Amino acid sequence: MQSGKLTRVIAIQSATSTVDDYGSPVKAWANQGTYRAEVVERSTTEFMQTGGATDEAVIVFRIRFVSGVSNTNRVSFDGKTYQIKEVTELGRRKGLELRCAALAAQVYGEGA
Template structure:
């Protein structure tokens, strides 16, 4: 059971769309598809080796009420940062979602 008092953060789910401009040409744009209350389960910044040295990896996990239609192409805006959705786990039978994301 998810306790409402733990959902003390607000996250914004965005999806890439391609509305038409005045010349009827598709222009990619991020559109907000949902605003959800969430709990931050884990937020970590790790240093990892990359091709040209080291880089920081900012990863975060959220728990929120169930949301239909989430994909890994979506992104999350939280506290001024943008995170790419990497995966999610359904909690119970449509009881909630645990979303894993990495900073864009």
């Protein structure tokens, strides 16, 4: 992995549970860490959901190896959040490839 290609900054977030003023549990997201990343691929795919066709923005990041990253985490990049769909280890703990997705309307605006 070439450090010169790691030109973007992402934050990996994990879900935490807090309690609101009424004693009810509330899901919140906390930064697990901030990492340099390479954007490998960006695309938009269309798939069918119950309510009809929906566009999904897919983005693939490469980062140096970090233990504990899974598809229960999410990535914050460029002010938008992406759910991690797949984590692939590169080499022998050299790096990770994170395949992430978000609804295209959330990424590109309502007109997407």
